Amino acid sequence: MKIDKAExxxxxxxxxxVLGSTRTALAPLQRAIRSHNQLFIFFCGNPARGDDSAxxxxxxxxxxxxxxxxxxxxxxxxxxxxxxxxxxxxxKREGLFLFVDASARPGPxxxxxxxTTAQNIASTSHSLSPSQLLGVAAQVGIEPPEVLWQLGxxxxxxxxxxxxxPEVKLSCTFLIQVLDELIEDWSAQWVP
Amino acid sequence: MKxxxxxxxxxxxxxxxxxxxxxxxxxxxxxxxxxxxQVQQAxxxxxxxxxxxxxxxxxxYWELPMIVQRLCGICPVSHHLAAGKAIDMLIGSEQLSxxxxxxxxxLHYGQVLQSHALxxxxxxxxxxxxxxxxxxxxxxxxxxxxxxxxxxxxxxxxRKFGQKIIxxxxxxxxxxxxAIPGGINRNxxxxxxxxxxxxxxxVKPWLQEAVELAKKLYLGASHQQFAAITSPILSMVNxxxxxxxxxxxxxxxxxxxxxxxxxxxxxxxxKHILEExxxxxxxKFPFLDALxxxxxxxxxxxxxxxxxxxxxxxxVSEQARIDLMNCCPxxxxxxxxxxxxxxxxxxxxxxxxxxxxxxxxxxxxQLTVEPGIRQPECFGVIEAxxxxxxxxxxxxxxxxxxxxxxxxxxxxxxxxxxMAIQDVCQKxxxxxxxxxxxxxxxxxxxxxxxxxxxxxxHAIGQMPLQIEVHSLSGDVVSKAGRDDTGxxxxxxxxxxxxxxxxxxxxx
Numbered sequence: 001m002k003i004d005k006a007e008x009x010x011x012x013x014x015x016x017x018v019l020g021s022t023r024t025a026l027a028p029l030q031r032a033i034r035s036h037n038q039l040f041i042f043f044c045g046n047p048a049r050g051d052d053s054a055x056x057x058x059x060x061x062x063x064x065x066x067x068x069x070x071x072x073x074x075x076x077x078x079x080x081x082x083x084x085x086x087x088x089x090x091x092k093r094e095g096l097f098l099f100v101d102a103s104a105r106p107g108p109x110x111x112x113x114x115x116t117t118a119q120n121i122a123s124t125s126h127s128l129s130p131s132q133l134l135g136v137a138a139q140v141g142i143e144p145p146e147v148l149w150q151l152g153x154x155x156x157x158x159x160x161x162x163x164x165x166p167e168v169k170l171s172c173t174f175l176i177q178v179l180d181e182l183i184e185d186w187s188a189q190w191v192p
Numbered sequence: 193m194k195x196x197x198x199x200x201x202x203x204x205x206x207x208x209x210x211x212x213x214x215x216x217x218x219x220x221x222x223x224x225x226x227x228x229x230q231v232q233q234a235x236x237x238x239x240x241x242x243x244x245x246x247x248x249x250x251x252x253y254w255e256l257p258m259i260v261q262r263l264c265g266i267c268p269v270s271h272h273l274a275a276g277k278a279i280d281m282l283i284g285s286e287q288l289s290x291x292x293x294x295x296x297x298x299l300h301y302g303q304v305l306q307s308h309a310l311x312x313x314x315x316x317x318x319x320x321x322x323x324x325x326x327x328x329x330x331x332x333x334x335x336x337x338x339x340x341x342x343x344x345x346x347x348x349x350x351r352k353f354g355q356k357i358i359x360x361x362x363x364x365x366x367x368x369x370x371a372i373p374g375g376i377n378r379n380x381x382x383x384x385x386x387x388x389x390x391x392x393x394x395v396k397p398w399l400q401e402a403v404e405l406a407k408k409l410y411l412g413a414s415h416q417q418f419a420a421i422t423s424p425i426l427s428m429v430n431x432x433x434x435x436x437x438x439x440x441x442x443x444x445x446x447x448x449x450x451x452x453x454x455x456x457x458x459x460x461x462x463k464h465i466l467e468e469x470x471x472x473x474x475x476k477f478p479f480l481d482a483l484x485x486x487x488x489x490x491x492x493x494x495x496x497x498x499x500x501x502x503x504x505x506x507x508v509s510e511q512a513r514i515d516l517m518n519c520c521p522x523x524x525x526x527x528x529x530x531x532x533x534x535x536x537x538x539x540x541x542x543x544x545x546x547x548x549x550x551x552x553x554x555x556x557x558q559l560t561v562e563p564g565i566r567q568p569e570c571f572g573v574i575e576a577x578x579x580x581x582x583x584x585x586x587x588x589x590x591x592x593x594x595x596x597x598x599x600x601x602x603x604x605x606x607x608x609x610x611m612a613i614q615d616v617c618q619k620x621x622x623x624x625x626x627x628x629x630x631x632x633x634x635x636x637x638x639x640x641x642x643x644x645x646x647x648x649x650h651a652i653g654q655m656p657l658q659i660e661v662h663s664l665s666g667d668v669v670s671k672a673g674r675d676d677t678g679x680x681x682x683x684x685x686x687x688x689x690x691x692x693x694x695x696x697x698x699x
Contacts, residue, residue: 048262081366085314085333086352121334139337140345 018109022174025110029098030182032147037190038095039183040076040145042130044083045102050162051155054102054172055079057164061176066183074191075183082127088136093143099130102168103152109171111152117144151175221634223617231621234614235473236606236638245596253279253587257371260583263600268367269303269358270576274583276371277439278572282587284564285374291556292375297438298548299361299370300574304437305541306354307577308494308534311639312406313347316531319636320409324629331632343405346398350538353395357545360384375560382555389549392542399542403512406535410528411519417619419527419612419637422447423489424480425496426465426604428458428575433502435513435540437575443500444480444490449522452482458573461582465599475606478599489607492579493641494533495525504536506543512536527612527640576601578642605641612637 023030033039041062045055059079069075078090091097103111118135121128128136130150138144153172156165164172224233244263251259256275261268273296280286288296314333321340322331336344355365360380362368370376380388409415426444430436433443433454441455442464456464468477468485479488490496499522504510513536520529548554572583579601586595616637620630 079364085348086355089348089352136334136337139334140341140348 018170019174019177022110022171022178025108025112026151026178026182029112029149029151030185032149033096033182033186034189036094036096036147038076039074039186040078040090040095040097041179042083042087042090042097042099043077043079043101044081044099046081048160050157050159051153051165051168052102052158053164054153054155054168055100057172058100058175058179062179062183065180066187069183069187069191072191074187083130083133084128085136087128088133088140088142091133091137091142091145093146095145096147096149097145098149098151100151101130101153102155102158104155104158105152107152107154109154109167110175111154113150113152115148115150221613221638223613223621225621231614231617234610234617236609236613245598248593248596251593252591253282253585253593254373254591256585256593258367258369260598261367263598267303267307267577269299269362270574270581271583272362272369272371273300273438274572274574274576274581276572277574278570278583278585279371279373281572282567282570282585283373284566285561287561288375289556289558289561290553291379292559292561294548294551294553295361295376295379296371298545298554299358300438301541301544301548302354302357302361304354304575304577305538305545306351306358308538308541309347309351309354309402311577312402312531312534312538313344313350316636316639317343317347317409319632319639320413320528320531323413324632328628328632346395346401350395350398350402353391354541356391357388360388372560374563375558377559379556379559380554385549385554388545392546392549396542396546399539400508400512403532403535403539406532407515407519410526410532415528416520416526418633419615419640420525421527421608421611421615422525423491423608423611424452424483424487425500426480426490426492426580427497427500428573428580429455429501430505431455432505434505435497435501435503435509437497437537437541439574442573442580445500446483449499452480458582459571461571461573461584461599465582467599467603473606475603476599477606478604479607490604491608491641492601492604493530493577494537495530496579497575498533498536504540506540506547509536509540509543512539527608527637530640578602579604602642609638609641612640 043055043059045052047053047056056079059077063070063077066075066077070077078087080087099115115130115134117138118129118131121132121135121139130148134144134148153168153175155168157163222235223231224235226232244260248256248259256279257272260275261272263271276296277286280288313336317340318331318333318336321336321343326335333344358368359365362370370378424444424446426442428436428440429443430440442458442461443454443456444452444464446452453464464481465478466481466488468479470477477489479485480490481488498504498513498516501513504513516529516532516536568588569586570584574581580599581601582597582599584597585593588594613634616633617630620633
């Protein structure tokens with residue numbers, strides 16, 4: 001699944017207001033990112049379940065755009081269907097961590113929030129939230145990351161086999177543009 | 193009384209355990225108990241209907257490796273490779289290049305390793321390490337991270353290593369892609385191989401420790417009689433009769449250990465294995481034709497493979513196999529012995545992975561071979577983590593799937609799981625009371641074979657557990673269970689005390 005570049009620029013040029021609001025939503029991230037020389041972006045979602053494919057789409061797009069940064073181990077991006085215990089081992093103290101996933105809760109199209117460590121994860125299923133992942137990391141003695149954000153993309157349809165909704169497609173289009181800008185800004189500062 | 197018939201219905205009551213926990217998918221257990229409180233019959237009902245064999249009909253054959261791997265979230269690689277092998281045969285390209293063959297094998301060993309680590313450490317070890325001494329709420333992997341953190345972390349890192357192999361080769365940890373007709377679509381880079389070699393160095397010492405742990409837990413807790421059943425066994429072996437996970441001939445042994453057949457070409461599986469359908473389960477009941485329906489049910493998977501082969505082919509895992517054979521007489525086939533055998537296979541995979549990671553052929557440039565004579569029918573058989581996996585397809589002139597038959601390992605172990613449950617309940621169901629201990633031991637018996645009934649995803653924690661007591665007319669007489677926090681709750685008509693017992697009503 002891909003968003004066509006031409007389609008992206010057409011939407012972007014006609015929707016400067018939405019692009020502006022996406023930038024505003026991600027402004028705290030932009031400020032924080034400049035002070036961290038390591039950047040980790042964790043994408044999550046099932047590409048077969050409608051809007052849940054947002055994480056996968058963003059991962060694939062950014063992976064191809066920033067291939068060189070990834071190859072040189074400057075930018076660390078990870079993708080999984082669901083977060084599992086093993087993913088807690090990817091966390092570490094230093095760096096800025098960003099979790100990107102579709103959200104089933106009603107809310108603004110894009111929502112950036114800080115993540116706190118879950119205290120009680122004893123009775124959970126196989127799938128962990130970023131907060132529970134932090135809890136597991138704490139349990140096994142991994143110091144929590146200094147800065148950890150969660151980027152939620154509000155979705156509307158998560159049925160198996162469903163297509164991505166136009167709303168989420170639009171959110172992804174703007175997110176790709178803004179995340180690209182953020183990564184370029186960050187790499188200009190930290191990557192020689 | 194026959195196993196599936198009850199003529200004197202007034203004398204029996206039926207107890208249902210639904211759902212089964214720390215086992216993924218939707219399973220339900222019903223027990224038929226006579227007026228003397230003796231369990232006469234145990235049935236594991238698989239109530240999900242997947243229908244893969246039906247809905248892949250009409251699809252082009254080259255889509256198979258991608259479609260069928262969606263059967264499972266734990267072992268998609270096995271389905272991907274079994275279908276891959278089948279379509280190699282379809283296009284007349286069974287003899288792959290060394291690079292393609294070894295890359296696929298490496299992927300398979302990584303898959304078995306991660307699945308076995310998950311099965312033993314994440315799902316089964318809470319029972320084995322905690323026993324019945326802790327509350328059900330704490331009998332899970334998260335609690336294991338607290339109480340046995342070193343063991344738990346080794347399990348997590350072993351699984352992660354297996355996942356890294358899968359990710360490196362197929363592009364993704366789950367539902368990646370590598371097998372194409374006649375070969376593979378890419379191979380590993382030197383950087384990837386070097387990284388995997390380094391990761392192997394870290395986990396290698398733990399492979400043998402895992403075998404020792406499984407042995408200690410098995411022998412130390414007197415598990416020898418737990419869900420003990422004897423049955424014929426089936427697995428694949430290589431040309432030399434040694435352990436084989438990827439390609440070989442079929443070998444079956446009777447329950448007394450004598451050979452029933454050996455080196456059978458898996459394309460002839462249907463001459464030896466028939467399938468029975470029962471009205472109360474969506475799972476089929478395969479049996480060995482030579483032994484008939486009643487006695488021909490068989491077991492597959494780690495214990496079957498380890499007992500069936502003449503050797504492991506690698507020195508350290510072979511020593512571990514000999515140790516198991518020496519400690520446990522052939523007549524002793526407790527279901528929990530599967531975990532020990534599973535860790536021997538984990539060790540085997542480590543040894544096989546090490547050999548492959550230092551084989552320069554992985555970097556070869558010939559990824560595919562030219563197609564040969566097109567076949568109308570094809571077979572792909574592989575030893576998946578939980579047992580022999582059979583894919584069989586008939587493809588029409590338009591390259592579309594006309595018919596498919598899949599015998600997955602869970603299906604082959606179906607009757608074994610029923611018998612294991614029956615053994616546990618016959619020994620441990622005391623009067624009318626279904627205790628939490630009994631419930632967990634029923635689940636332990638199932639988990640020894642398979643924690644994945646739906647071939648979908650997996651669980652590390654506790655699912656809410658429900659117990660129902662049914663009358664023979666189908667009415668729910670009483671019902672009790674756990675809430676989301678794992679606490680016991682009484683739902684209707686059960687005289688349970690705060691001890692957490694649900695008392696089954698007799699009809």
